[in-house]
Structure formats: C-alpha cells, structure tokens
Amino acid sequence: MERPLTQHIAFPPLGLRQYEAVGGYQAARKAVKHMSPQEVLDIVKESNIKGRGGAGFSTGMKWSFVPMNVSGPKYLVANADEMEPGTFKDRWLLEGNPHQLIEGMIVAAYAIQATEAFVFLRWAYKTAAAEIRKAIQEAYDAGYLGQKILGTDYSLDLHLHTGVGRYMCGEETALLNSLEGKRATPRSKPPFPQVSGLFGRPTIVNNVETLSYIPHIVNKGAAWFQSLSHTADGGTKIYGVSGRVKKPGAWELPMGTTMRELIEEHAGGMLDGYRFRGALPGGASTDFLVEEHLDVKMDFAGVAAAGSRLGTGTMVVLDDRTCPVGFVHNLEHFFAQESCGFCTPCREGLPWTEKLLWAIEQGEGRAEDLALLASHATLLGPGNTFCALAPGAMEPLQSALKYFRDDFERHIKEKKCPYHTYT
Amino acid sequence: MLTTAEKELIEHEIRQVPAKKAACIEALKIVQEHRRWVSDESIQDVADILEMSPAEVDSVATFYNLIFRQPVGRHIILLCDSISCYVMGYRDLHRHITRLLGIQYGQTTPDGRFTLLPNPCLGTCDHAPALMVDHDLYRDLQPETLENILAKYT
Amino acid sequence: MATIYIDNKPYEVKDGRNLLEVCLQLGIDLPYFCWHPALGSVGACRQCAIKSFKDENDTKGRLVMSCMEPVKDNIRISVNDKDAVHFREQVIGWLMTNHPHDCAVCDEGGACHLQDMTVMTGHSYRNYRFTKRTYRNQYLGPFLNHEMNRCIQCYRCVRFYKDYAGGKDLNVFAAHHHVYFGREKDGKLESEFSGNLAEVCPTGVFTDKTLQSHYTRKWDMDYAPSVCQGCSLGCNIVAGERYGSLRQITNRYNGEVNGYFLCDRGRYGYEFVNSVHRIREPAIRPHLNGTSSKEHIIRHVAAKLKEGKVIGIGSPRASLESNFALRQLVGEKHFYNGMSDADHDHTALALKILRDGPVPPAALHEVEKADMILILGEDVTNTAPMLALAVRQAVRQRPMQDAMREIHLSAWQDAAVREAMQEEKGPLFILNTFPTKLDELATRVQRDAPENLIRIAFQVSHSLDAAIPEVPDLGEVEQMLVNQITDALLAAQRPLIISGYGSGYDAFMKAAANISGALQKKGKQPMLNLTVPECNSLGLEMLGGHRLDSAFDVLLHGDAETVIVLENDLYRRADKHKIEAMFRYAKEVILIDHLYNQTAEKASVLLPAGTFAESDGTIVNNEGRAQRYYQVYVPKGSVQESWRWCLEIAQAAGIHRLNGLRHLDDIVWAMSIAVPALEPVQRLAPHADFRIAGQKIPREPHRYSGRTAIDANKNVSEPKPPDDPDTPFSFTMEGFRGEPPAPLIPFFWAPGWNSVQSINKFQSEIGGHLHGGDPGKRLLEGNRNGEITYFLEAPEAYVPIPGHVHIIPVYHIFGSEELSMHTPAIAQQAPDFFCIYMNPEDLHQWGITPGMWVNFELEGHAYVMAAMPNNWLPKGIAAINAGLPQSPVVDLPQFIRMGGDAVSDNIHSSTF
Ligand SMILES: Cc1cc2nc3c(=O)[nH]c(=O)nc-3n(C[C@H](O)[C@H](O)[C@H](O)COP(=O)(O)O)c2cc1C
Numbered sequence A: 001m002e003r004p005l006t007q008h009i010a011f012p013p014l015g016l017r018q019y020e021a022v023g024g025y026q027a028a029r030k031a032v033k034h035m036s037p038q039e040v041l042d043i044v045k046e047s048n049i050k051g052r053g054g055a056g057f058s059t060g061m062k063w064s065f066v067p068m069n070v071s072g073p074k075y076l077v078a079n080a081d082e083m084e085p086g087t088f089k090d091r092w093l094l095e096g097n098p099h100q101l102i103e104g105m106i107v108a109a110y111a112i113q114a115t116e117a118f119v120f121l122r123w124a125y126k127t128a129a130a131e132i133r134k135a136i137q138e139a140y141d142a143g144y145l146g147q148k149i150l151g152t153d154y155s156l157d158l159h160l161h162t163g164v165g166r167y168m169c170g171e172e173t174a175l176l177n178s179l180e181g182k183r184a185t186p187r188s189k190p191p192f193p194q195v196s197g198l199f200g201r202p203t204i205v206n207n208v209e210t211l212s213y214i215p216h217i218v219n220k221g222a223a224w225f226q227s228l229s230h231t232a233d234g235g236t237k238i239y240g241v242s243g244r245v246k247k248p249g250a251w252e253l254p255m256g257t258t259m260r261e262l263i264e265e266h267a268g269g270m271l272d273g274y275r276f277r278g279a280l281p282g283g284a285s286t287d288f289l290v291e292e293h294l295d296v297k298m299d300f301a302g303v304a305a306a307g308s309r310l311g312t313g314t315m316v317v318l319d320d321r322t323c324p325v326g327f328v329h330n331l332e333h334f335f336a337q338e339s340c341g342f343c344t345p346c347r348e349g350l351p352w353t354e355k356l357l358w359a360i361e362q363g364e365g366r367a368e369d370l371a372l373l374a375s376h377a378t379l380l381g382p383g384n385t386f387c388a389l390a391p392g393a394m395e396p397l398q399s400a401l402k403y404f405r406d407d408f409e410r411h412i413k414e415k416k417c418p419y420h421t422y423t
Numbered sequence B: 001m002l003t004t005a006e007k008e009l010i011e012h013e014i015r016q017v018p019a020k021k022a023a024c025i026e027a028l029k030i031v032q033e034h035r036r037w038v039s040d041e042s043i044q045d046v047a048d049i050l051e052m053s054p055a056e057v058d059s060v061a062t063f064y065n066l067i068f069r070q071p072v073g074r075h076i077i078l079l080c081d082s083i084s085c086y087v088m089g090y091r092d093l094h095r096h097i098t099r100l101l102g103i104q105y106g107q108t109t110p111d112g113r114f115t116l117l118p119n120p121c122l123g124t125c126d127h128a129p130a131l132m133v134d135h136d137l138y139r140d141l142q143p144e145t146l147e148n149i150l151a152k153y154t
Numbered sequence C: 001m002a003t004i005y006i007d008n009k010p011y012e013v014k015d016g017r018n019l020l021e022v023c024l025q026l027g028i029d030l031p032y033f034c035w036h037p038a039l040g041s042v043g044a045c046r047q048c049a050i051k052s053f054k055d056e057n058d059t060k061g062r063l064v065m066s067c068m069e070p071v072k073d074n075i076r077i078s079v080n081d082k083d084a085v086h087f088r089e090q091v092i093g094w095l096m097t098n099h100p101h102d103c104a105v106c107d108e109g110g111a112c113h114l115q116d117m118t119v120m121t122g123h124s125y126r127n128y129r130f131t132k133r134t135y136r137n138q139y140l141g142p143f144l145n146h147e148m149n150r151c152i153q154c155y156r157c158v159r160f161y162k163d164y165a166g167g168k169d170l171n172v173f174a175a176h177h178h179v180y181f182g183r184e185k186d187g188k189l190e191s192e193f194s195g196n197l198a199e200v201c202p203t204g205v206f207t208d209k210t211l212q213s214h215y216t217r218k219w220d221m222d223y224a225p226s227v228c229q230g231c232s233l234g235c236n237i238v239a240g241e242r243y244g245s246l247r248q249i250t251n252r253y254n255g256e257v258n259g260y261f262l263c264d265r266g267r268y269g270y271e272f273v274n275s276v277h278r279i280r281e282p283a284i285r286p287h288l289n290g291t292s293s294k295e296h297i298i299r300h301v302a303a304k305l306k307e308g309k310v311i312g313i314g315s316p317r318a319s320l321e322s323n324f325a326l327r328q329l330v331g332e333k334h335f336y337n338g339m340s341d342a343d344h345d346h347t348a349l350a351l352k353i354l355r356d357g358p359v360p361p362a363a364l365h366e367v368e369k370a371d372m373i374l375i376l377g378e379d380v381t382n383t384a385p386m387l388a389l390a391v392r393q394a395v396r397q398r399p400m401q402d403a404m405r406e407i408h409l410s411a412w413q414d415a416a417v418r419e420a421m422q423e424e425k426g427p428l429f430i431l432n433t434f435p436t437k438l439d440e441l442a443t444r445v446q447r448d449a450p451e452n453l454i455r456i457a458f459q460v461s462h463s464l465d466a467a468i469p470e471v472p473d474l475g476e477v478e479q480m481l482v483n484q485i486t487d488a489l490l491a492a493q494r495p496l497i498i499s500g501y502g503s504g505y506d507a508f509m510k511a512a513a514n515i516s517g518a519l520q521k522k523g524k525q526p527m528l529n530l531t532v533p534e535c536n537s538l539g540l541e542m543l544g545g546h547r548l549d550s551a552f553d554v555l556l557h558g559d560a561e562t563v564i565v566l567e568n569d570l571y572r573r574a575d576k577h578k579i580e581a582m583f584r585y586a587k588e589v590i591l592i593d594h595l596y597n598q599t600a601e602k603a604s605v606l607l608p609a610g611t612f613a614e615s616d617g618t619i620v621n622n623e624g625r626a627q628r629y630y631q632v633y634v635p636k637g638s639v640q641e642s643w644r645w646c647l648e649i650a651q652a653a654g655i656h657r658l659n660g661l662r663h664l665d666d667i668v669w670a671m672s673i674a675v676p677a678l679e680p681v682q683r684l685a686p687h688a689d690f691r692i693a694g695q696k697i698p699r700e701p702h703r704y705s706g707r708t709a710i711d712a713n714k715n716v717s718e719p720k721p722p723d724d725p726d727t728p729f730s731f732t733m734e735g736f737r738g739e740p741p742a743p744l745i746p747f748f749w750a751p752g753w754n755s756v757q758s759i760n761k762f763q764s765e766i767g768g769h770l771h772g773g774d775p776g777k778r779l780l781e782g783n784r785n786g787e788i789t790y791f792l793e794a795p796e797a798y799v800p801i802p803g804h805v806h807i808i809p810v811y812h813i814f815g816s817e818e819l820s821m822h823t824p825a826i827a828q829q830a831p832d833f834f835c836i837y838m839n840p841e842d843l844h845q846w847g848i849t850p851g852m853w854v855n856f857e858l859e860g861h862a863y864v865m866a867a868m869p870n871n872w873l874p875k876g877i878a879a880i881n882a883g884l885p886q887s888p889v890v891d892l893p894q895f896i897r898m899g900g901d902a903v904s905d906n907i908h909s910s911t912f
C-alpha cells in the first residue's frame, strides 16, 4: 500500500539532501521550471483533492479564484495551527517531514503566483518550529526559495510565524488577522481571502496535510491520486484514534477506510474492560458516530451521509466508562473559552451550554435544560453565527443529545452523575 | 524601557511586514521571551516602537492565551485539559498537580517557581494525558510521574 | 432599482444598499445592534436575522443577516418567518444572560436601544439561571460614565471611536465572553468626539456624565430643535430642559451638516445656561439688586433713546433677529458689529470670497465626499471640530472607491472595505505652523512660519493659473511641495480647500480663494470651506455694521453718549484700555446679555437676555447656511429674547423703525425687506401660525409624567402652561403626535423607538435627508458665472527680527470659546492661559529655562507668562493660547520685543 505522505517520515526528519535523495523537490523543479501556473492548477483541480483542514473544500477550485493578472503581492499560508481537540495529524507531518510541506508550498505558491508564503504554526509545536526553521534555511541555501528559484523568474519568500495561542487562529480569516498582528477575529466572506486576504491581497490558506500532498500529485498525476483511495474522494488520508484504545496513534491509509478497521485493526481495539460507545470522527467539532456507523467509509461523503463530518480525520473515542455529559461538557468548555467574542450567539450561547452541561453533570440539571441545549444546538447552527466555530461546537452536543439522551436524563433524574463521583 | 537587544529584534520584525503594526504580535513575543511577561510599561514601549497606541497593543495582547499580562513564575506548566486528555485521566493529573504545588490555575507558587495554566489540546492526543513545562512536552503521564518531572525545574 | 420580495410582497428599492437598511426604510421594524447608519455593517450581533429563499418554491430558506446582504433583483426574503423571529428573540436572550437588568437605575432607561429591541423581539422572560460575569468600570474623564456590565458587545463604540473618529485610547480587550470595551487604564478619553459614545452605545455603558449631575428621564424633558453655538459650523442639536434648567444636548440629525454626530464642546458646553452668574432680572445702577421695576428700566432706556446720541453694538454670538432689532432700534447708521477688528476683517474677507467668488462653500457632508483636501493654516480640530471629523471621512474616499471597484464591495461592508484599504489614505496636505491632530492622516505636512506657508499656497495658485503672479525666491523643497499639491489638485474630481481665521493670517484665505478659483476656471468642481470665529459671525457680517473701533471713537469724541451692547463681553473684543475709556466717556452703557461678565460689571443698565435655549432666533454658519433654533423653555425671572427687549424699548421710545413688530415672524419679515440677502430666512421654517390638524407641536413627549403633580406642594391646581406666540410649538405634551416638518422636530421618537435610533423613521433614505429636506437655507451659493478676481499679493518670506518674537494664536477646543467655559467639565480641560510657547533654541538664546516667567509687552500691556518649550515652532515665533478668559485680548499675529530683562525669577517647572 502506498503511503506517499508518510513514507519518508523520520525523527529527526530527513535533511534536504536526504529528502532529495528520495525524490524530494522533483515536483518543485518540475512545476517551476517546466510547467505553467495554469498547468499546475489543472493537475490539482483534476485530482479533485479536497482540503484536509476540516471543511473539505476542493483545493484546485479554491486556487482558481485567485486573480492571476493583478500586480502587487499575493500570499500563500500553510495552516499549521492544529488546535482542534483530538487532532494530532499535522504535527506528525511537521515534525517528521518539513521539506515535504515546504515543497508543497513552493508548488502551490507558484500555481497562484504568490510572492510570499507563511507557515502559521501553533505555539506549542516547539520541535516542529525548530525543524521547519532548519528546513526553510536549507531550502533557501539550495535555491528552492528566495530570488529566482532554480534560475527561473519565479521568486518566493517563506516565513515561519508561530502563534500565541487561540484556537480561532486556525479559522482561515482569523488566521490572516493574526498574521497582520491583530486580534484573531474572523472576517466576513465575501470577500473571500482568495480575492482580499492577508493585508487585503489575494491569499490562499491551506492545511498542512493538503499542501504536503501537492508534490506527490504533481509528480504522479491525478489518476494516480484517485487510485489510492477506496472511494471517489481520492488519495490517502491521515487518520488517527485517541481515547481508551490499545494503540492510539495516526496512520496514513486509503481514503474511505472504515471506522471499524481504524479502531479494531490499527488502534488495536478498545482497552480491556472498556466498550466502544461512540466517537467523534474528525476532531472535537464533529458529530458523534456510534456503533451502527462502524462500517461507514471514512471519506467526506460517507461520513456526511452518516450524519457527521470527516473533519480532520482524527477520531476521539468515547468509551462506556466515561460520562458522555462530562465528555461534552469538556468540549463546550473548550469552545466557550476559545470563542473570539465577536458574535453574540457564540460568545453568549456557548458559556450557557457549558453551564447547563456542568449543572447536569453535577446533578443540578432541570428537566427543561435538555430542550434549552437542543435549541442552542439548532440556533448556533451554520450561518447563524459569524464563523464556523460555534456550529462546530454544536455538532458533538446535538449528536450527544440524540445518541446518549438516556445518560442526560439519568443525570437529571438521579440528581448525580451515574458514572463517577468525581469532585 | 526596551533593551537594545529587544529593540533590534523588534526592528528586524518590522522590516518583514508591510506596516509596522503588523509586527505587534512578534514584538509582544520578543518582550515576553526576555521578561517572561508583558507589563503595562512594556505595552507602552511596544506601542511607541510600533507607532501604535497602548490601547491598541493591549487589545491584541489581551486577546491571546499565551501573552502574559501578569507576572508569571520561572516555569510555566501548561496542562492539557482537552478531550482526549480528559478521557485519559487529565482530572487526576490536575488534582495531583494542584496538591503538589499548592496552587490553582492562574496562580504562581509563592517561591515564584511555577505558574500553572490550563491549555487546550497540545496535539498529542495519542499520548494523552500530556502537559508542557516551558518548551518541553511530557506525554503518557501518570500522576505519580509528575513529581520527578517537576523536580527538573528549579 | 431592484424588485425584492419581502414576505411575498414586492417592493421597488434602490440598488447598492443592504437589506437591513432597505427594511428600515420601508418602515419594517427589524432589530439590530452592531449596524449603524454611519458606521456600516460588520455582522457581529446577529440581531438582524431574516430568512432568505432561493425562489418561490423554496419553503425552507436559510437565515441570513440582513445587514450583510446586498439588495439583488428578485430576491425573496422573510422578516416574519418563524425561525427568524425565534432566532432574533433568542439573540436578545443571549445578550440578557449577562446584562444586569438594572433599567430602573440606568441613565439610558426609557431611551435605550436595547430596551426597544427587547420589546421588538418579544423576549419577555429569562430562562438563564446562572451567575452573570461582572466587570470593573473605568474613570473616563468628566464627560462619560462607564458601566461595563451593561455592555452587549456590539462593538459600535470602538468602531465609532477608533475607526470613524480616529481615537486611539478606546479599544476592545480580552476575548470570548470576557471582551471588555474601555481604555487601557483609567483616564480621560482623549478624542474630541467621545461624547458621541453616549448616543452610539445602544445601552447604558457610556452615558452623559453632565446629564447625570442633574439627571432626568428622557421623557420628562421639554425639547426644542436648536443649533450649537460652539463654533461657526452650526451643528444641529436637540436641547432638553426640566424644571428650568438645561439638562442635555444631543445630536439633531441634519444630513447636510452634522449627520449623526457632535463634538464634545458642542455636546457639553451648555452649562452656561444654568450658571449662577446668569442675569435674571433687569437692573439699573446703583440698584443692581433688582429693586427697580422692569417698566421703570424700560422707560429709562427709552428716555435715553429719545435723547439721541445712541449707538448699538451687536454681537456675533447673538441671533440675526436680535442684531437686526438692535440695528433698527439705534438706526443703521449707529450700529456697530461688535466683533474685534481682526475678526471682522477676517469674516468680511470670508464673506466676500464666498459671496462674490465662483466657488460655493462646502457643507460638512460635502466635505466628507472630497477626494483631495488642502488645509491652509487652520487647526480645524480646535476651531471647527466637526470639520475635522468630516475630513477624517474624506481621506477614506479615494482608497475606498478603489477597493469598492476592485473587489466589488459596497461602502457599508465596513470591515471588508477597511481590510481592502489597509492604511491607504487619499491625498491630504496640511500647511500649518504647528502640528495638528489631522497631521497623522496627511500625505504631506509642511510646518513653517505662516508667511512661508502662505507663499507656498500662492505658488500653488500660480501653477494653476499664470494670471496669479509667481512667488519669487521659493526654495527647492517648497517648489517640490507646490508641484506635488498642484498635481494632486488636478488629479482630483472634488478637491476641497480649507482655511479660516485660526492662524490670524487672512492671506491664507486669499490663497485658498485663488486656488479654488483657479481650479474652477480649469473646469474642476472645487469646494471651499472657510472657518469664521463664532456661531453667527457670518450672519452678522451680512447684516452689516461699522467696526467696533469706530464705536469707541464716536463715544470718545462725544458724538454718542449712550451705548446699547447686545450679548457681548466687550473685554473679549478689544483692548482693555479702550473699553475702560469708553466706560468713562459713555454716559450710559446698557447691556442686554445673559451672563454677568466684565462688561456687565461696568454697565449702568442690565437687561437679562435669553440664551439659545430660552429664545428663538436664526444664525448663519460658516457655509452661509441660515438655521433656526427654538426656545426650549420659559426661563425664570424676566429673561427674554434680546430682540424682544429691543421691541419693548422701541415701543416705549416710539421708534418707528420697529413699529408694529411683535413676534419672531414680524422681525424676520422686516429683516428680509431691509436686508435682501437675508430674505430666505423667511422661508426657513413654518411660521408661528403653522398647525397640523389644527394642533401645535408639543415640546414634551407624550410619555411626559407627573405634570399635574409638579407644584403639588404649593397648589394642587395645574398652572396654565405658558403661551408661545413666536413658534408653532406648545410648551406642553398636548399637540400633534405625528411627524413634524424637518425644521420643527423637537426630539426623535417613534412608536417602539425610544432611543436616538428612531432617526431612521424621519429620513427619506437611511443616512440621507430628513423628510422634506434637511432644515436650514443656504444664503451663499458662490457667483458661478461671475468674474474671478484673484488676490495678487503674496507676503514676503519670513525673516526673524533680531531681539523679537512673532506671536501667533493657538486655539483650543476646550478653552478658546467663551460660553462653553462655564461648563466645569470643559474648563477643567482648558490649557493654562499664562503659557507662552517658544522654540527651545529661542529660549536658549535668551537664557530662558523652561518654566521661567517671561515679561513682555503687547499693545502697551505688560504680561508675565511661563515659557514652555515647543519644538514645532519655527525660530523667532512664539504662540499663546487664544480666547481663554484671561488671555491677552490683542489682534494676533504681532511682534514683541524680547529684551535682556524679559526674564524674571525661575519657578519650578513642575508647576505645569
Ligand atoms: C474555529 C476553526 C478552527 C480551525 N482550525 C484549523 C486548523 O487548526 N488547521 C486547519 O488546517 N484548518 C483549520 N480550520 C479550517 C480553516 O478555516 C480552513 O478551512 C482550512 O485551513 C483550509 O485548508 P484546506 O482547504 O487545505 O482544508 C479551522 C476552522 C475553524 C472554523
């Protein structure tokens, strides 16, 4: 089985020469020296690769919105702010093969004719920061970055920016504000960043995994990419499992691998004494899937059909000895804290849901609380808030109310948490 | 007053961006690296060098989790309190560490050694629970191992 | 135009707007918070949600924020959709989780946008049972209270203060449900426009501190439409009174003038009306304690008039009607205009340029649309503050238009437009001797001696039209600046030149006239805005009158014996010696004024005049717009309009020139016959006999409470309300309940809209004109087809005179204006009158250390002032604070000698 993204991952990662020795920077060379930006764009479009950052938007389509015949700067940003609870896939790529990301960024930047590129890295990824910094320097020294790349007319500067902590920085427009030195509050769309992004200029923001894939697509073509997958959504995907399983971890597998395979084969099944009750398939802001969904093919369409989202593809497992109410409370606490405070429903609604869940878990819930939670789950839905944070926050809540309703009701009826007496 | 070293680093950052203001977060990071936290006076200094108002700088500074606007200890403990760590026993860790240090979230030990803060997901969920002390990540933690880890920091 | 369907009903609406504006304009009540007509949309509060449907068959639709959705042809939306209604109610529910529900003790109560929206959405019961977060409040200075717990995080305060008005010291801090709006630390808000926060804030976070010192509910005040007297711009205000004291000034929307905002001098400078130094009863020396009856005093004054040898001195801070009445009382030949000679020269020049020149004066709202601005020698932030606010909007025009074109945005998409514009600014050039607050926006700032700056301006006019002589010996740098300015002027469609009185140099205005004239000749559409010293300077100038100096001569020569002074403290107008001499020579000095000032101290007869709040009158602003202000309430004592005193005296003295005139309309009628240029004043507003459905317009809102109980401790029967023979207003809550004509709007209120946000109900288009047109009539439109006469003489270059310094005036928004200084909050912020600012090199040269007292002589008076170093002053030029109560009253600029004995003992500099 091919594992293009992770086959060369190593700790410490390959240096530039080693990376070149395994075929690295061939795609950058090919694109910048022998292809037009349009040709690069066409391949990526044809591959139909969908963004790995959570929203699953077609990458080629996104790039094609960048106006080509404008003067002045254009930007490319790698979104390496990975802070979605339960998500740890980008760290693997960043620490294990930074040159792959840099190469992907060079190709992507070339395709949209960006003049400058940034890696927006979260603060906590200290090792990744050191490795990326080293790799960027090597790439400059080797002529892959800087003025007149590989003797062509194309020039590109690449900077590493490390954040100062806020989940919101991962939301692409808030990320741009943060890169501008401002508060990381999101921007309204339209205008989309492709038209007016960083410093008001055309900008593309892509996830680390997405960008890391680009060199392989350019090298091996769209058909190859499609062939990797079990489903219509092409390529491989980095999946991960955390929670009470025997071997938590992350693996690169064909897109469309089932949840069952992930948990039972790759993660070694549940820890002894624990039963599977459900999982957030793609990070904290996705709906629970439960036992009946174990055979769902984990690609964008498959998970959506099951009532959730592929999200980041890294799943968090809920076992039978963890209180679902406490579980969801933990999530809502996170979301309430990380709300940027710009729009009303999120700023005021999330703390409310958090308090309700806390009260229920403490045995102070009231019968009407469930209706209040449910109404928040709809009212904070997509489009109702300014950005996708709050709707994301509601996904685990609404599905928990659906699948674990008994647990909520027992808390309220028994006036205590049936799972534990934790104080 | 900013030191020459701080000033030079900030000036360097200013040269990287199209408008001085855009170096705001970088400047705050630089100050914090040198002083551990960002005082009112430093806010003013950063404002001066970036030609911003102190209110504007503070507006940015107070938005972010990891810019400290109050004095902190010599070492910062960031305890992951997000979902995978929650499932894997973060609460035991939390209880243990607060007993060990005698402080709650947001507090600093009286000897100024540690400041304890909660932190969202450290991105190492397959090795939960986890925490960071300064730049070092610790994973697969058991409450019993905490004491040894903290002993490394004086 | 586009057709849109709202709840299945088709409407024809204008393109380019957002759906919230459209709904409001159609009279559909849609709640909102973060949107503001002047600030645009950001989509933060989510209160304005509506449903949007793909087509007729779409029954589900999706929620959208109406403020963020542009009008598109054939779109289908629903305001009444049940999901939308439910969502809007819940938005209030969320906001209420932390709002303290303290309406009963909140100053905003009853005039609160949040209350209105709460009722509008039907959110009546709370279902949040947890604790609320609480904040610490800040001290924000003397103008505003801060009560952060009431905040609903609409972000309007920072968007107004920072983005719109350019303030630096108010911001948003922290994140999630802890976001905090305030200063970095406690302290006075620095912006001159801070008071608008009280109106911009939809709830009671920022409230008017001066109102709080004599608080009353909004519905318990008497209101009248009024005009600010704080400077020459004539911003429209609403003045509110209760129990005989003026309580509050708020903005009165005028689409052509001040729009939605006021400056802090205008908003807070009203306390002189309530001053303990008011003259309330007529008095005659030596019985100043009011033992003489009004009739006796009037007979006395009338007798003097009959004796002859009477002159009248008018005032630029009195109405046209009062000035005219005095002029008629004493006869045109004996009427003097009451301005200092410098102010008079200045105003006369401005009038000449605006009346005879080809370029019409620019209204404030036109200023906002200028795409290039050149400011010549005027610090508008301090002399005409709202003009500075308009300039701040204008510099956004160019880059905004570019952004709108490039990425297809509308101006109301505020955040997106700002992002696309980044720090881009349109061309603004400022030539001023000292720094101004607007410098931060300028493309280029040139600081130099006034003469040198004027030469640059003249050279600009020369490069536009060779008919204006070249300025010889201009330096290379200066010539480059001239070229840069000229290019920018020529590249602009609507260039605006601003100048005025503040520098003391008339030649700045002449240069401004030349430049605008030359541009006009080139087929551009230039605009001109010239500031004049006071609220009715231009009106008085149009009325005529001799120079003040000659009044003194007439008295000194014995050609006149009695002088009637109208609303004027002569000690602010001319040299003390001259006035003192006048008092010695004049047999009788009769003062009609409202405050006991220095002139009152010497006058032999005092007649209590009504302030703007107690009288009806008309004033003319710096663009020649005549505007009517109305009496708010009947004052205590014998206070009445100055013109009414004149009428009463005239009647007693049998003066035919005022025969048969009794009311405001009569005077206006007589004035428009006597002074044809003022004829349009007659058509400013409906006459006193105007009725709607047979009814007067009530000054009191219909929610006015407790009228019959007011005097219950004295008498249970309700007193008869006073009559108002001069206007269509009643002094009660009885009268026509609907919308009055625009000039007669006493307060903004509409059913369901108790806050100032109700303005949208009075506009024919959101942010546009009031129904039936904005109040006020322009008296000057330029002489478009007339001959352009240029001013040909540029001054010589500035050369310092050894041993001398050149003194120029500096004006201050808080301090330089006479009446606003009676508001303690404003006086507190005035600079020291005893400072003289000098270049540090000059100080060094004369061996003066900062803080030392400097002795010097000006027009024969000795002054001692503390030397303050100031890097921005060119060598040889010093500045003193103008207009403060103790400031030297001299015409500036002037040279003073700096001798070896100029310095006396050192005082500790920390005194300042
Ligand atoms: C609150 C929030 C947090 C996000 N955090 C991240 C993140 O950490 N990393 C990421 O790649 N995308 C994140 N996203 C998604 C980005 O907005 C954006 O869709 C993505 O970076 C686009 O990359 P892609 O097209 O390659 O998927 C976040 C979105 C939201 C609403």
Ligand code: SF4
Binding pocket: A168, A186, A338, A339, A340, A341, A342, A343, A344, A346, A347, A385, A386, A387, A388, A389, A390, A391
């Ligand atoms: S949903 Fe609203 S408050 Fe929440 S993060 Fe997005 S913009 Fe901020």
Ligand code: FES
Binding pocket: C020, C031, C032, C033, C034, C035, C042, C043, C044, C045, C046, C047, C048, C049, C065, C066, C067, C068
């Ligand atoms: S007014 Fe539309 S979102 Fe606030």
